[in-house]
Amino acid sequence: MIQALNQLVDYIEGHLSEEIDIDVVAVSLGMTEYHLRRMFSALAGLPLSEYVRRRRMTVAATDVLGEDGLLAISVRYGYGSTEAFNRAFRSVHGVGPGHIRRNGGPLHTQPQLRFHLTVEGNTTMKTRIVDRPAFRLAGHSVRVPLIHHGPNPHIQAHIASLPVEEHARLKDLSGTDPKGLLQVSADVDPDYKEGSDLTYLHGVVVTETATVPEELDVIKVPAGTWAVFHAEGAYPEVLQSTWAATATDWFPSNPWRLRPGPSMVAILDRTADFSEATCELWLPIERS
Template sequence: MISALNRLVDLIEEHLTEEFDVDAVAGRLGTTEYHLRRMFSSLAGIPLSEYVRRRRMTVAAADLVRGDDDLLSIAIRYGYGSTEAFGRAFRAVHGVGPGDVRRCGGPLRTQSQLRFRLTVEGNTPMHTRILDRPAFRLVGHAARVPLIHHGVNPHIQRHIAALPAEEHSRLKSLGNAEPAGLLQILHDLDPDSTEGTELTYLHGVAIDTDTAVPADLDSVEVPVGTWAVFRTAGPHPQTLQAAWAATATEWFPSNPWRLRPGPSMVAFLERSADFSTATCELWLPVEPD
């Protein structure tokens, strides 16, 4: 995976002035666009699309400083149909307009070319099992919420708190498939995993495909597939979030699996009364790399 990401960075540099087809590049690198975007954003700390935009504007700034071409020619070179559109993109990256840079040479906020290196320190225990599961359904109460990488997500908290106590018991009684118990489910996640982007959060349970879905509940059909299940224990949600990050930085680069599209699920095996500590299982949909 690390070599694929470095080749991706090289290809971006070679095609900065062209439309970049991530899906085609992923196929050439022997992986999928979904997995490539997820791994890039997890390891680089920024979405792939944002990195491409920053690199284009970094190189475009050098063209402006040299002053060999007019502003419209530079805008067209980097895929913009007008100087106004180019100016907005340029200002979003550098904080100043193209005219300011042409006159004064800056200030500029440059994006250096990335280079990925794998350092596996083993500081995050990864208790993992790989499971093949038949098709099943996820049913419960859904809400659109923003993605938050660190700390408690208050939007999810409010969604869960709004459900009456008897509804939690009802959901538990409906569950009849793995993973067992009440689940925290993330669906429709942006492959770039950009903080603040919306996803579907489902507070619910897993049921088999023969069980009817109650009319008042939302549902997600989950096809047959393979799952990587990571067990965590400790302060919540910090331990769970650290393990989730470590799947990208340590586990996936070291194992012959890649993420596939599908919901991510968290099952709570044990927890303290105030939810400050918990033993969890993180279920991620995977396929052979």
């Protein structure tokens, strides 16, 4: 994993003035684009697309300080107009290329990344691998922005809007593992960009043949393998740190990779105020 990410960074560096097809690069590295983007984002702390844009504008700044015309520089870096190039340049450096050309700065540069694996061995992740037949997720869904740290107020508001008796009705529909009410995230941006929209579903797992009330939203999930991570502690921080640890610790040292599909959180136990919880994080995986 670490070697593949460094090869990706090297490839990007050699093709900054070209359109980069991440899917082609991923295949050449023996990975999927989905897994590559998710692992890059988790380990680098920024989306892959954002890193490419920052590096491209960092290198472009050197050209801006030269004698070439701005139109020629814009075309060189894949922009069809100086206006589009100016917007991208300003989003990284805070000022337009004309200002940089006149004043020499300020420049906000993005260094080239290099990934390293640090082995500490002081954390044991409680994990099990589960093969599941096809099933469906049934419940109430909403589009919400992705938030990496702390409670998501949009999700909290969605759950609070449901009548108390609806939670009990959903629990009664639960028919197979993972049982009980689940927190489901689907259609997540492959770059895992904070603020990007995802589908959040508050619901349960039902079998393919179970009868589901028409008013409920349904997500069909094909048969596949899941990694189940046990976590307990301050909520939701323990859940967010467990997800981060899957990228930094578990995936780099195990022969599995993420596959497209929803992630599920099952709350096994919690305090009355939900400040602490014991939960399981279900991630769809396949052999790498």
